[in-house]
Amino acid sequence: MIRFLFKGLIRDRSRSFFPILTVTAGVMLTVVFHAWLGGVLSDIVRTSATFTTGHVKVMSRSYAEEQAQVPNDLALLGVGQLMSDLEEAFPDMIWTSRITFGGLLDIPDSTGETRSQGPVMGMGISLLDASKGDVDRMGIREAVTAGSIPAHPGEILISDELAGKLKVEPGEQATFIGSTMYGSITFYNFVIAGTVHFGIMAMDRGAIIADIEDVRTALNMEDGAGEILGYFKSGVYDDKAARAVVNRFQDIYGSAGGDFDPVMATLREQEGLEQYLAMAENMSGVLVTMFIVAMSLVLWNAGLIGGLRRYGEIGVRLAIGESKSHVYRTMMLESLLIGLIGSCIGIGIGLAISFYLQTHGINFGAFTRGSSMMISNYIYARVLPETYYIGLIPGLFSTLLGAGLAGIGIYKRQTAQLFKELEV
Amino acid sequence: MADSRIITIDGLVKKFPMGGGWFTALSDISLEFGTGEFAGFVGPSGSGKTTVLNIIGSLDSPSEGEVIVMDKSIGELSHGEAAKLRNRHLGFIFQTYNLLPVYTVYENVEFPLLLLNMSPRARKKAVLEALEWVGLTDKIKSRPAQLSGGQCQRVAIARAMVKKPVLVLADEPTANLDADNSHHILETMETLNRELKTTFIFATHDHKVIRYLKRKISLEDGRVVKDEIVKAKRKVKE
Numbered sequence: 001m002i003r004f005l006f007k008g009l010i011r012d013r014s015r016s017f018f019p020i021l022t023v024t025a026g027v028m029l030t031v032v033f034h035a036w037l038g039g040v041l042s043d044i045v046r047t048s049a050t051f052t053t054g055h056v057k058v059m060s061r062s063y064a065e066e067q068a069q070v071p072n073d074l075a076l077l078g079v080g081q082l083m084s085d086l087e088e089a090f091p092d093m094i095w096t097s098r099i100t101f102g103g104l105l106d107i108p109d110s111t112g113e114t115r116s117q118g119p120v121m122g123m124g125i126s127l128l129d130a131s132k133g134d135v136d137r138m139g140i141r142e143a144v145t146a147g148s149i150p151a152h153p154g155e156i157l158i159s160d161e162l163a164g165k166l167k168v169e170p171g172e173q174a175t176f177i178g179s180t181m182y183g184s185i186t187f188y189n190f191v192i193a194g195t196v197h198f199g200i201m202a203m204d205r206g207a208i209i210a211d212i213e214d215v216r217t218a219l220n221m222e223d224g225a226g227e228i229l230g231y232f233k234s235g236v237y238d239d240k241a242a243r244a245v246v247n248r249f250q251d252i253y254g255s256a257g258g259d260f261d262p263v264m265a266t267l268r269e270q271e272g273l274e275q276y277l278a279m280a281e282n283m284s285g286v287l288v289t290m291f292i293v294a295m296s297l298v299l300w301n302a303g304l305i306g307g308l309r310r311y312g313e314i315g316v317r318l319a320i321g322e323s324k325s326h327v328y329r330t331m332m333l334e335s336l337l338i339g340l341i342g343s344c345i346g347i348g349i350g351l352a353i354s355f356y357l358q359t360h361g362i363n364f365g366a367f368t369r370g371s372s373m374m375i376s377n378y379i380y381a382r383v384l385p386e387t388y389y390i391g392l393i394p395g396l397f398s399t400l401l402g403a404g405l406a407g408i409g410i411y412k413r414q415t416a417q418l419f420k421e422l423e424v
Numbered sequence: 425m426a427d428s429r430i431i432t433i434d435g436l437v438k439k440f441p442m443g444g445g446w447f448t449a450l451s452d453i454s455l456e457f458g459t460g461e462f463a464g465f466v467g468p469s470g471s472g473k474t475t476v477l478n479i480i481g482s483l484d485s486p487s488e489g490e491v492i493v494m495d496k497s498i499g500e501l502s503h504g505e506a507a508k509l510r511n512r513h514l515g516f517i518f519q520t521y522n523l524l525p526v527y528t529v530y531e532n533v534e535f536p537l538l539l540l541n542m543s544p545r546a547r548k549k550a551v552l553e554a555l556e557w558v559g560l561t562d563k564i565k566s567r568p569a570q571l572s573g574g575q576c577q578r579v580a581i582a583r584a585m586v587k588k589p590v591l592v593l594a595d596e597p598t599a600n601l602d603a604d605n606s607h608h609i610l611e612t613m614e615t616l617n618r619e620l621k622t623t624f625i626f627a628t629h630d631h632k633v634i635r636y637l638k639r640k641i642s643l644e645d646g647r648v649v650k651d652e653i654v655k656a657k658r659k660v661k662e
């Protein structure tokens with residue numbers, strides 16, 4: 001009997017091929033959508049952690065309060081000792097100090113006169129100290145578009161967009177004009193070692209990257225740093241673990257203190273990320289749920305229509321002597337089979353697309369132009385554990401539900417009524 | 425009237441809900457049918473022919489009265505018991521053939537036997553025998569869409585007869601057929617009735633069918649107005 005019904009299922013494309021196609025499409029879209037939203041969210045976290053927030057960040061209390069203004073006059077001092085203490089207290093983390101600064105970059109001509117000039121946002125990182133991992137973490141090696149990574153003190157990288165604007169090339173000299181942490185003006189000469197392109201609009205517009213020791217000298221910040229960033233060695237942000245680190249830090253350093261006492265914040269607690277991520281997670285949850293519900297309705301409806309379409313055939317089968325329960329069971333079995341095949345194919349194709357997008361991403365640079373947020377131009381999907389099974393909700397559950405509801409009609413209708421529907 | 429009684433209808437009333445009230449499709453029908461009858465309900469559209477046939481076939485249930493088929497009271501049967509009755513003892517022939525379009529002629533005829541859990545060998549023998557009765561052994565691999573209306577109805581007859589049921593219920597079996605095909609079909613059914621002693625009950629208003637009936641029950645507005653035994657057959661081709 002099962003073989004007989006299976007034969008019918010295979011031959012009737014409107015019962016097999018097209019429903020499978022519908023389920024496949026619905027499941028595939030659900031999987032890709034889920035992975036894509038996961039990717040967008042994790043990209044915001046990853047980019048923010050890499051360039052601005054770390055997984056945790058230590059600042060002076062006053063600096064933390066005015067963080068948006070990058071107030072280097074409120075920077076931490078005695079950073080060497082503080083770093084040693086942190087490395088001892090939190091050996092599972094990588095600590096690196098950073099100075100963010102702003103100013104003008106002046107490009108002189110052969111006579112020393114200004115040839116071009118532009119505002120820059122600078123970042124002092126551990127460019128020459130490989131043990132801190134900044135070069136790898138920020139993907140600087142891959143971001144270099146011309147020249148090379150600085151190998152000596154006094155060398156800097158500038159964004160290739162800025163280089164284009166200032167009409168400057170690697171090997172040329174550039175003078176940074178800014179203010180020291182004590183408020184006096186500073187001029188510091190650098191040699192441009194290379195140009196970089198990160199694919200992040202906020203970085204690519206007008207950034208310079210220098211070794212932190214050079215920046216300390218330029219800004220008169222001996223043994224100082226605006227921020228100390230801490231990263232989990234796994235490279236993946238874990239909010240619970242980050243909160244635990246902050247709690248331990250507070251236990252060691254105390255929560256009350258002066259303006260220049262160090263305070264620590266998790267990634268989520270910085271730059272409004274808490275609210276932003278909460279909103280993004282909620283929105284993503286709502287969007288994924290809405291999408292799954294919409295897909296479920298489509299597939300439920302497909303199951304329902306498929307079942308209703310067959311009332312005539314079912315009437316004949318009942319007249320021949322098949323019991324209602326047997327007809328219902330076979331309908332559900334068919335539906336399970338179609339849902340399962342469609343879901344497997346849909347998940348397979350969806351995962352393939354998601355993995356492709358996880359590797360290659362899509363360039364949204366045109367949309368982030370002018371944005372100061374740390375969002376990559378390339379948005380990548382991220383395949384999460386639930387991406388593997390989320391498609392089963394619309395694919396299997398909804399298809400079965402649709403067929404189940406259509407099948408209830410078999411029980412509710414008099415068998416003779418099924419014939420009337422057949423003859424319409 | 426034939427030998428032993430297989431259907432007893434006593435005071436049958438069938439009402440359908442209509443608007444806020446009820447429409448009475450059948451009123452106080454009492455009849456008996458025996459083995460080997462070749463009978464038919466005749467009358468205009470809406471007279472209740474199909475309704476009474478559906479109730480005898482346990483596709484519907486009586487509102488009042490009792491219908492006993494093969495010693496089973498139709499009104500008291502559960503879905504499962506009704507299915508069992510249809511499966512073992514009844515065959516249906518419909519106006520629109522109702523063949524399963526994705527299956528071949530052979531598979532359509534085989535289907536009722538699958539429900540009886542017969543062995544493949546016994547099934548094959550029975551299917552080929554049934555197709556031989558209706559003269560379609562050369563079409564076993566054809567699909568319904570490849571057959572003419574007459575051929576489809578012959579497949580439907582083979583499907584109804586393959587399990588050698590006690591009773592075959594035929595609802596307007598010739599309505600979609602031309603005169604030649606109608607006579608061919610009716611002669612086939614008459615032969616099966618004669619040779620296998622299968623009881624045939626028709627619902628029809630087609631004179632071609634009426635001429636073949638040995639018992640004619642006239643219905644009007646859900647009531648039996650005449651129940652007559654037809655002595656001489658009048659097989660006149662139109």
